[in-house]
Amino acid sequence: METRKVQLSGGTTFTVSLPKTWATEHGISSGSVLYLHPDDDGTLLVEAGTERSDDDRTVRLDVTGYRTAMVRQAVTSMYLVGIDKLVIVDRNGHDDARLEAALDLCAELSGLELMETSDRTLVFQNIVDPSSISIRKTVLRMKLVVLSMHRDAVRAVTDGDVALASRVVARDNEVDKLFCLVSRQFQRALDDLQTVDALDTTRSALFEYFHTARQFERIGDHATKMAGLVVEHDSDLTDVSLDEFTRLANTSRRIVERAADVVLSDVDVTTAFDILSDVAELEAAADDLDKQLYQHENATAAFAFGLLLDSVRRTASYGRNIAEMGIQQAIRREETEMVAPRDG
Structure with missing residues (x-):
C-alpha cells in the first residue's frame, strides 16, 4: 500500500x-x-483505460467435436460471466439437435437471443442493457416464486396432489432463469466497475443480493425435490403421519420469508437473531421426528418421509444463511444498534 x-x-x-x-x-x-x-x-x-467496446465482450468459440451437452454448458458459462456476443463455430456443421438446444438456451437465459444461424455458425447476442435491470427487484421476484413453490409443494405432500406437484416441478426453470440473470450481473460487476455504476448500486449490495438469490435457488430446488417425491411416492406417503411434517415445513417457509425481509426490506435486525434460534428449534424437532421413522414398518415410506424432512431442514438452513447475511449487512451499514440474541 x-x-x-x-x-x-x-x-x-x-x-x-x-x-x-x-x-x-x-x-x-x-x-x-x-x-x-x-x-x-x-x-x-x-x-485505467477506456470504456469497453462491444468487441471486448465478444467471444468466438470453435466447438468442432463437442457434444451438444458440452456446447450448452459453454454457452451458459459465457452468459454467466457477462459475454454479450458469442459466435459458436463447428467446422463439421451444426445438426438439428444443436439448433434445438440453442433455442432452448434462449428460453432459459434472460436476454439471450439467437441472432444468426448457418450450417457452421450460431451467433448468440445478449440484448438486455444491464442498467435496465434492477437486481433487487429480480431477487424479490425469486423470493415470491420460491415461497409459492414451497407452499404448493407442502400442500401437494399433505393432499397427495400429483398434478399440483408436477406444476411445482415445472416452475423450477423459472427460478433458475432468474438466478442466472442475477449471477450474470454479479459476475460482470466483479470484472467491470462501469457495470456497478450502470446498476446504480454498490459492490457490497450486489454481493448481498447474489448470496440471497443463491439461497432462494437452493430453496426452489428443495421445493422441487419435495414435489418430485409426491410424484414418485404418492402411495407410500399415505402410510405416514404428515401433521408434524406440515407444521415444520410451514415454519421453515416462514423462516425464509422473515429472513428475506431483513435483507431486502430493511426489517429490524433483531428478527435475524430470532431466526437463528427458530432454526435450531426446528432442527431439533426434525431430528426427533426422524428418529421415530426407525421403527416404521414401511421402509419405503420411511425413506421418502426422511427425504422430505431433509428438505425441510435444508430450507430452514438456507433461511438462516439469509438471516446471517442480514446481520452482516446491519454491521456494515451501521444502521442498527446490535442487540444480543435471545437465550435458547
Whole structure:
C-alpha cells in the first residue's frame, strides 16, 4: 500500500499524485483519461483505460467435436460471466439437435437471443442493457416464486396432489432463469466497475443480493425435490403421519420469508437473531421426528418421509444463511444498534 497527501491546486481543486510504477505499467501519461468510482464505504477506485467496446465482450468459440451437452454448458458459462456476443463455430456443421438446444438456451437465459444461424455458425447476442435491470427487484421476484413453490409443494405432500406437484416441478426453470440473470450481473460487476455504476448500486449490495438469490435457488430446488417425491411416492406417503411434517415445513417457509425481509426490506435486525434460534428449534424437532421413522414398518415410506424432512431442514438452513447475511449487512451499514440474541 502507498500513501499520498492531498494537495490543493488553484485554491479550489484537490489533487493526488499517482504511483509512478502503476502509471507506467498501465500506459498512463499526461492527458490520459482515468475513471473514478466513489463508493459509499469511503473508497475511491481508480480505473485505467477506456470504456469497453462491444468487441471486448465478444467471444468466438470453435466447438468442432463437442457434444451438444458440452456446447450448452459453454454457452451458459459465457452468459454467466457477462459475454454479450458469442459466435459458436463447428467446422463439421451444426445438426438439428444443436439448433434445438440453442433455442432452448434462449428460453432459459434472460436476454439471450439467437441472432444468426448457418450450417457452421450460431451467433448468440445478449440484448438486455444491464442498467435496465434492477437486481433487487429480480431477487424479490425469486423470493415470491420460491415461497409459492414451497407452499404448493407442502400442500401437494399433505393432499397427495400429483398434478399440483408436477406444476411445482415445472416452475423450477423459472427460478433458475432468474438466478442466472442475477449471477450474470454479479459476475460482470466483479470484472467491470462501469457495470456497478450502470446498476446504480454498490459492490457490497450486489454481493448481498447474489448470496440471497443463491439461497432462494437452493430453496426452489428443495421445493422441487419435495414435489418430485409426491410424484414418485404418492402411495407410500399415505402410510405416514404428515401433521408434524406440515407444521415444520410451514415454519421453515416462514423462516425464509422473515429472513428475506431483513435483507431486502430493511426489517429490524433483531428478527435475524430470532431466526437463528427458530432454526435450531426446528432442527431439533426434525431430528426427533426422524428418529421415530426407525421403527416404521414401511421402509419405503420411511425413506421418502426422511427425504422430505431433509428438505425441510435444508430450507430452514438456507433461511438462516439469509438471516446471517442480514446481520452482516446491519454491521456494515451501521444502521442498527446490535442487540444480543435471545437465550435458547
